[in-house]
Amino acid sequence: MLFTPGPTAVPPEVREAMAQPQPNSAVQSEFTDLYNQLCKNLQTVYDTNHDVIVPGGEGILGLEAAIASLVAPGDRVLCVSNGLYGDGFADFVDSYDGEPKLVSAPYDEGYDLDAIETALADAAAADDQFLAATMVHCETPTGTLNDLEPVLDLLDEYDVLSVVDAVSSLGGTPVPTDRIDVCLGASQKVFSAPPGLTTVAISDRAWEAMESREPTSLYTNLLPWRDVSDGFPYTHMDANVAALDTAVSRLVDEGNDAVYNRHERAAERCRERGAELGLDLYPDQARSSPTVTAFHIPGEAERIQRRVEAEHDIVLATSLGDLADDILRVGHMGYNAEVDKVDRVMNAIEAALD
Incomplete structure (x- = not known):
């Protein structure tokens, strides 16, 4: 996935x-x-x-x-x-x-x-x-x-x-x-x-x-x-x-407005689940894009990314440059901007954090 x-x-x-x-x-x-x-x-x-x-x-x-x-x-x-x-x-x-x-x-x-x-x-x-x-x-x-x-x-x-x-x-x-x-x-x-x-x-x-x-x-x-x-x-x-x-x-x-609303719902669900897991956003909610959520997990992003892929067959991304191991990114955009898909991803992240 x-x-x-x-x-x-x-x-x-x-x-x-x-x-x-x-x-x-x-x-x-x-x-x-x-x-x-x-x-x-x-x-x-x-x-x-x-x-x-x-x-x-x-x-x-x-x-x-x-x-x-x-x-x-x-x-x-x-x-x-x-x-x-x-x-x-x-x-x-x-x-x-x-x-x-x-x-x-x-x-x-x-x-x-x-x-x-x-x-x-x-x-x-x-x-x-x-x-x-x-x-x-x-x-x-x-x-x-x-x-x-x-x-x-x-x-x-x-x-x-x-x-x-x-x-x-x-x-x-x-x-x-x-x-x-x-x-x-x-x-x-x-x-x-x-x-x-x-x-x-x-x-x-x-x-x-x-x-x-x-x-x-x-x-x-x-x-x-x-x-x-x-x-x-x-x-x-x-x-x-x-x-x-x-x-x-x-x-x-689908229509532009319907597509925008679908992305907003997916982003909102992703961030709700992240908050339940104690994950911080990078940047804050007001500046976060509807297409991608960046969780700030200093020094842990790459480990969690590898575990989610190995154990759940879900491919996520970390960041680039100096933030590569500090940010875990969930790309809820386009075909993936669906609440049920986001839930599956967040379940995998929860298991990896445990």
């Missing part, structure tokens, strides 16, 4: 879709029709009127491609962070010869709005404006869900493009996509499809910014995906597209 916060368990019908013979993406219009249908359904899940594209590549491709497509050498980027993936955006900016300005907050706290506003104001006063700002909606390693709205208000005030990693929140909780210029998702999280595809919602002004600069590569350039009527930039991952189309159709049929 795979209960990690990505890759997630894949429903049988999604696996079956992936196993079917696929049209040739280079020469058959049937594949283009399928791709366009997927993008339209993704607009529903994103709840946006922005263009949505689906390049081939695991979710981290989207993070790098957003920077590669927007940032020219010397461009300044404000990287807002309270976690590993927020920090990682600064590394992408640096690798494309941009100039990152990292505004950090503790991993178990929200964004530092005062520091963000100061950085934006100082840049404006020096006539050295930021081109873009990066954020992470759900920091998966810690289960932290960030409030994007106050930061987006500031970015609107200073006319700064927004890039948001919503990979582990998209579909499971509302995302203000229409306020975001580049909003990134991935197939292997709430969508519950196999890893291999990035999803990106892109605003008109983000497209314009991409068109104004010289491309640095093909594979990490999002611009060629704006119009695929004459063909795809490279051979697409046809079986992955078929699988993701089936997975996304499941969410569309």
